[in-house]
Amino acid sequence: MSLSRGLYTPCKLMVLDNVLSAVDNETERFLLDQIFNHSRSAATLIISHRATVLEKVDTILVMDAGRIVAHGSHAELLQSSDEYRHTWQLQQHDSGGVA
Numbered sequence: 001m002s003l004s005r006g007l008y009t010p011c012k013l014m015v016l017d018n019v020l021s022a023v024d025n026e027t028e029r030f031l032l033d034q035i036f037n038h039s040r041s042a043a044t045l046i047i048s049h050r051a052t053v054l055e056k057v058d059t060i061l062v063m064d065a066g067r068i069v070a071h072g073s074h075a076e077l078l079q080s081s082d083e084y085r086h087t088w089q090l091q092q093h094d095s096g097g098v099a
Contacts, residue, residue: 003031007039014041018048028052051091060084 006014016035020028028050035044036056046053054060055074062070062077062084070081077084 006041007034010040012042013045014039014043015045016047019046020048020050020053032056049087051088054088 003016003019006016020031023031032053035046046057048054058073059071060074060077061068062081064083070077070084072080074088078088
């Protein structure tokens with residue numbers, strides 16, 4: 001209920017902290033559509049480790065031990081960050097390549 005309220009209430013910044021961690025793939029796709037296409041916030045900060053979310057955002061910050069170790073788009077980080085690329089590849093393998 002909190003997520004739906006947050007999506008439809010106008011605000012300057014919406015912070016989503018790992019909101020997709022306990023949902024199935026179909027629900028995740030539905031929620032991502034709502035977040036990216038129907039949110040009424042001026043900006044959204046998404047905290048997540050799931051590749052399906054990270055591939056869709058404008059800028060990703062890669063953190064290690066509380067420090068930002070890389071930043072950029074999904075495509076840029078696949079080229080420039082071993083840590084990001086490794087994590088993304090593990091998730092692709094675990095999901096059978098299906099996002």
